[in-house]
Amino acid sequence: MFCSKYYTSWEEYRKQHPELADKPEELVALKIQKYEDDLLNFFLGLLM
Amino acid sequence: MIDLSLLAKAVGDLDEDKMLELLTEFVASNPTEDEAQTVVGACQKGMEVVGDLFECGEYFVGDLIFAGELMTQSMDILKPVIGSGGEAKAGKIVLATVEGDLHDIGKNIFRSMAEAAGFEIHDLGIDQKPEAFIQKIKEVQPEIVGMSGVLTLALESMKKTVEKLQEAGLRDTVKIIIGGNPVTVEACKYIGADAFTTSAAEGVKICQAWVNN
Amino acid sequence: MSGMGEQLGLSQTSGEGRTQLFKDLFAGIKPQRVPLTNSSSVEFSIAHAGLNIAEVLWDLPKLEYVLDKACRDFISDTVPIGGIRIPSYYQILGSRPIVMSSSGFMQHPEVVGLLAEEYDEFISSPYNCIVEKIIPRLYTALDTEPDKKALTLAKAMKAYCDDYAVLGDIRAKLIEKYGLASLSSVTSEAPFDFVADFLRGFKGIIGDLRRYPGKVAAACEAILPYLIKKGSSPDINNPGFVFLPLHMAPYLRPNDFEKFYWPTFKALVEAFVEAGKTVNLFVESDWMRYLPYLYELPENTVMRFEFGEPGVVKKELGERHILSGFYPATLLQTGSKQQCLDQAKELLEILAPGGRYWFQLDKQILPCNNTEKVANNLQAVLQYVYDNGKY
Numbered sequence: 001m002f003c004s005k006y007y008t009s010w011e012e013y014r015k016q017h018p019e020l021a022d023k024p025e026e027l028v029a030l031k032i033q034k035y036e037d038d039l040l041n042f043f044l045g046l047l048m
Numbered sequence: 049m050i051d052l053s054l055l056a057k058a059v060g061d062l063d064e065d066k067m068l069e070l071l072t073e074f075v076a077s078n079p080t081e082d083e084a085q086t087v088v089g090a091c092q093k094g095m096e097v098v099g100d101l102f103e104c105g106e107y108f109v110g111d112l113i114f115a116g117e118l119m120t121q122s123m124d125i126l127k128p129v130i131g132s133g134g135e136a137k138a139g140k141i142v143l144a145t146v147e148g149d150l151h152d153i154g155k156n157i158f159r160s161m162a163e164a165a166g167f168e169i170h171d172l173g174i175d176q177k178p179e180a181f182i183q184k185i186k187e188v189q190p191e192i193v194g195m196s197g198v199l200t201l202a203l204e205s206m207k208k209t210v211e212k213l214q215e216a217g218l219r220d221t222v223k224i225i226i227g228g229n230p231v232t233v234e235a236c237k238y239i240g241a242d243a244f245t246t247s248a249a250e251g252v253k254i255c256q257a258w259v260n261n
Numbered sequence: 262m263s264g265m266g267e268q269l270g271l272s273q274t275s276g277e278g279r280t281q282l283f284k285d286l287f288a289g290i291k292p293q294r295v296p297l298t299n300s301s302s303v304e305f306s307i308a309h310a311g312l313n314i315a316e317v318l319w320d321l322p323k324l325e326y327v328l329d330k331a332c333r334d335f336i337s338d339t340v341p342i343g344g345i346r347i348p349s350y351y352q353i354l355g356s357r358p359i360v361m362s363s364s365g366f367m368q369h370p371e372v373v374g375l376l377a378e379e380y381d382e383f384i385s386s387p388y389n390c391i392v393e394k395i396i397p398r399l400y401t402a403l404d405t406e407p408d409k410k411a412l413t414l415a416k417a418m419k420a421y422c423d424d425y426a427v428l429g430d431i432r433a434k435l436i437e438k439y440g441l442a443s444l445s446s447v448t449s450e451a452p453f454d455f456v457a458d459f460l461r462g463f464k465g466i467i468g469d470l471r472r473y474p475g476k477v478a479a480a481c482e483a484i485l486p487y488l489i490k491k492g493s494s495p496d497i498n499n500p501g502f503v504f505l506p507l508h509m510a511p512y513l514r515p516n517d518f519e520k521f522y523w524p525t526f527k528a529l530v531e532a533f534v535e536a537g538k539t540v541n542l543f544v545e546s547d548w549m550r551y552l553p554y555l556y557e558l559p560e561n562t563v564m565r566f567e568f569g570e571p572g573v574v575k576k577e578l579g580e581r582h583i584l585s586g587f588y589p590a591t592l593l594q595t596g597s598k599q600q601c602l603d604q605a606k607e608l609l610e611i612l613a614p615g616g617r618y619w620f621q622l623d624k625q626i627l628p629c630n631n632t633e634k635v636a637n638n639l640q641a642v643l644q645y646v647y648d649n650g651k652y
Contacts, residue, residue, distance in 0.1 A: 004386050004392075040491075041494060042418060042421065046400065047395065047396075047399075047455065047459045048448065062471070064471065064472075108514050109512040110514065113512075147363055149362065150368040200590060200629065201629055
């Protein structure tokens with residue numbers, strides 16, 4: 001949905017990082033994706 | 049020869065393409081300064097129509113802003129052929145958004161309409177202290193001072209500015225008009241201005257009445 | 262009997278009781294009494310506390326004293342923080358669109374973040390365009406070589422997170438200490454306002470409507486999913502709301518509003534409501550000609566009006582939506598105490614019946630030269646609404 005080189009969805013990130021295969025996916029996803037979304041929201045907030 | 053009524057209509061209709069077409073053709077025809085002045089007059093007539101249509105609720109604030117842009121463009125195109133003499137100015141106005149307030153849309157609409165009506169505008173910009181007003185008033189000796197603001201704190205700055213003008217012995221040398229969202233008849237009394245308006249077109253009419261008396 | 266609060270035996274001045282007021286309000290249920298909020302801006306509260314605005318905004322822990330005094334002096338069901346702009350990260354980023362004026366008040370002068378020739382770029386990937394063009398243009402400290410840019414952004418985000426953590430702590434302390442409603446909120450924006458405010462500017466968007474109307478519409482559609490995302494995280498609790506400060510509509514021609522503003526604004530509100538959230542609109546300026554559109558928004562949308570005729574709005578929208586505002590903040594500055602109370606009485610009589618009414622002023626109270634007068638009037642008005650807003 002957010003077609004941008006600056007936004008990575010969790011699915012894309014997981015593909016790029018096979019070393020996470022044996023890690024607790026739900027917890028890692030929550031954390032990693034939170035910061036992706038935090039930065040997106042920070043930039044949008046700077047434009048409001 | 050340019051069709052002046054067509055030009056006035058284009059401005060009044062906010063038809064940018066038509067206005068640009070007519071003006072570009074006109075300038076290319078190597079007109080005299082006098083002919084250029086009549087063209088300026090036609091643009092001003094178009095602006096009056098814009099003001100009237102806003103007053104009767106057919107045009108909206110966005111239309112006034114666009115009209116201001118059209119006037120700026122038309123003056124830029126006509127500058128090479130207008131000459132330095134120009135029409136006698138209707139009067140001089142020192143204009144600014146007052147201290148503490150950074151809004152300028154309304155002020156800019158008023159400026160465009162006042163310039164179109166033949167006033168010479170000295171626009172100080174936004175967030176202007178009373179001292180900036182005083183300095184400019186001493187320099188250009190305007191007939192009118194316009195103060196603009198959108199935030200309620202602007203009312204206090206307007207009052208402070210009027211008081212400083214009084215202290216500087218300048219209050220009686222000018223007429224003061226205030227404009228913006230929070231201005232009301234009570235605010236006008238509180239501030240000590242001569243008139244208030246929330247409509248740029250009405251503001252211009254008030255200024256015209258002052259300079260014609 | 263009104264609302265769940267009374268049934269649950271909740272005190273009207275306890276945190277739980279007050280929170281229940283808002284749970285009822287947002288569900289369209291008549292609460293125990295009219296919920297009320299002290300509409301002081303942070304800047305006014307700072308002035309009321311006798312402190313300097315810039316000093317407090319640059320040293321946020323001082324805000325605890327300021328807001329504690331506001332809570333003591335003025336009855337309110339919610340923490341009296343309206344919108345706040347914290348200068349630290351704006352300064353670090355070299356902000357052009359948000360600056361501190363000479364009065365210490367943070368404001369938004371007219372800027373252009375997106376050039377007309379960049380519309381296609383924005384439409385094809387808004388986030389690419391935001392990162393590469395718009396942000397560096399508006400936040401000048403990011404318009405620099407990559408390494409410096411990375412460090413500046415890191416500092417700004419750290420300042421932002423630190424300052425909002427301080428704010429969050431202060432809010433939590435006051436909610437606990439004064440038994441205030443625990444309301445969570447997140448902010449987003451109508452797509453047209455987003456494209457107008459910081460990107461094309463007021464003047465720019467008006468010209469664009471005539472010169473490139475297709476691009477304006479496409480830009481609104483392109484940014485819509487991002488604005489849905491913005492209003493979706495952090496996830497808000499119940500009671501909570503997505504706050505949308507509305508801006509450009511009153512300045513547009515009605516048919517421009519219908520074609521360009523309305524579709525994506527409606528879609529945004531519907532997306533939030535579908536996700537189970539309440540939407541809280543600041544209906545700035547005059548929307549009276551758009552009441553039929555507002556009616557169409559999902560039921561129980563909160564609408565705080567700046568200008569308008571409360572009687573007409575109550576009639577047209579009052580059985581479907583939650584109304585607020587209308588009380589002129591300037592009256593506290595220019596009016597006598599009796600005039601201020603009379604205005605409160607009038608609005609309660611018009612807007613409170615049947616519920617779906619939240620007492621707030623038409624806008625935030627800003628600092629002025631007569632803080633004491635405003636404070637006395639505000640105190641009286643809020644007490645009046647508390648005493649007389651019972652169902």
